[in-house]
Each structure stands twice: as structure tokens, then as C-alpha cells.
Amino acid sequence: LVFLILFIIGYLCFGALIFEILEQPVEDKLIQELKAHRVNFLTENSCVTDEELEVFIKEVVSAANRGVSAVNNVTMTDANWSFGQALFFAATVLTTIGYGRVTPLSDGGKGFCIIYAVIGIPLTLILFTALVERLMVPAKYFLLFLYRKLGHIYKIFHIQLLHLGIILGTFILLFILIPAAIFAVLEPKWNYLDSFYYCFISLTTIGLGDYIPGDSANQHYRAIYKLSTTAYLLIGLVMLMTVLAVVYEIPELNLGFHF
Numbered sequence: 001l002v003f004l005i006l007f008i009i010g011y012l013c014f015g016a017l018i019f020e021i022l023e024q025p026v027e028d029k030l031i032q033e034l035k036a037h038r039v040n041f042l043t044e045n046s047c048v049t050d051e052e053l054e055v056f057i058k059e060v061v062s063a064a065n066r067g068v069s070a071v072n073n074v075t076m077t078d079a080n081w082s083f084g085q086a087l088f089f090a091a092t093v094l095t096t097i098g099y100g101r102v103t104p105l106s107d108g109g110k111g112f113c114i115i116y117a118v119i120g121i122p123l124t125l126i127l128f129t130a131l132v133e134r135l136m137v138p139a140k141y142f143l144l145f146l147y148r149k150l151g152h153i154y155k156i157f158h159i160q161l162l163h164l165g166i167i168l169g170t171f172i173l174l175f176i177l178i179p180a181a182i183f184a185v186l187e188p189k190w191n192y193l194d195s196f197y198y199c200f201i202s203l204t205t206i207g208l209g210d211y212i213p214g215d216s217a218n219q220h221y222r223a224i225y226k227l228s229t230t231a232y233l234l235i236g237l238v239m240l241m242t243v244l245a246v247v248y249e250i251p252e253l254n255l256g257f258h259f
Helices: 002-044 050-065 083-094 107-150 156-186 192-203 222-248
Strands: none
Touching (some): 083 222, 107 156, 107 222
16 A cells, blocks of 8 residues: 555656646746747737736636636627536536536536535436446346356456456447547547547546536537537446446455455
């Protein structure tokens, strides 16, 4: 256990170092470009003072941090708190993805969000667990099928690895690779890597919030898009939990037995 704790601490430090090396130069470049844009704007618009621009920027940034975009003269095809958008937000709360791009604006909304999460998150976990238990039934039938076909050739552990590989590969194909391709087509500013990154970050419930489907200012059918994405996230999380359950069924891969 001590070794595992030390390893995790070292892994955290390693990750921090790599992120600093990769991201710091990009951030510095962005800062310099932003400063240059600010200077150019003030030069070309002498009627605007630096203080007035600062106040305006703060208002825009504050609104953006709360999910309100100033793009296109503060007009979007659908409000953040339409039913479809609100359902998407509720799903990110119950699944603990929590993107953070759109958050409750009112005190009542914040209070309700706390109560809603306290009740809903445990219920969602119970539902997901029940669904995984049922999905494990056909998964185990498939494993027995592999035992009957390959048991006289390969060891049990190797057959279990094959079983895991098939299920994991199917999950990656159906819930990462194909959805990433769809998002890359539907989202005007996303390339395939951006879409793949979004799928991975969302289904692992990291939910950084830097990429969210349907948030472009000119997004058509936003409500339907958000509902479809909500369904994708819920089903994808259940399937990911099923993959983890299959891993847990293999003692050699269950690290809990080794610490």
C-alpha cells in the first residue's frame, strides 16, 4: 500500500511536469497575442479608454464563465436553460461529469442543484449498477462460449483476456471512435482529435468543460442535439462500467488483490 501511495504521488508530479512543459509555452504565446490585440484595439479606437475596455472585458468574461456567450451580438439559436439544455445539465450533474460551462445563475438554482445532486447521484449509481449486473449476464454467456470453443487450446486466463479484449474493443469502437467521427462532422470547430478527446474526457467523468457539443452560436436543432448527447453519455457510462466489471472478474488484473 505504501508503494502504491508513493507511486501515485510520483505519477502526479510526473503529470504536472509534462503538462507544464507542454502547456506553458502555448499559454505564454496566447497572452502575448491577447496583449497585442488589446493594444491594437485601443490604438484604432481612441474613443475607448483602457478603463472602459477593462470593464467591458470583465463583463464579457464573467458572463462567459456563467455560460452566456457574447458572440453574435449575444444571440444564440437556443437559450442555455431551454428544456433540452437543462436536461443535458441535469445529466452532467447526476453522472458527476460536471462540465462547468453552464451553471445555475440564481441562488434558488444553486440550492436546488445541491439537493438534486444529493438525492440523484446515489440513485443514478444504483441504476447504473443494476444495469451493469444485467449486462454482465450476456457477457458471462459469451465468456462461457469462448471457454467451450477455446478451452482445450488456451489457458483460462488467456481466454479471459481475449474476452476482455473483444468487449473493450467493441466499447472503444462504438462509444469512442464512431462518436468522435460524428462529433467531428457536427461540430464546426472540432477536428477528430478534439472529438476523441471530448468522448474520453466525458465518459471517464473528468468533464473538463473545454469542449461541449452544441455550444456553437449557430448550432441548429440544439435541443435535439443535447438530448442525443445526453443519451450517448448515459449509455456510454453504463457500458464503461460494464467493461470495468469484466476487468474486475479477472483476479490477475484486479489490483485490489495485490495491495
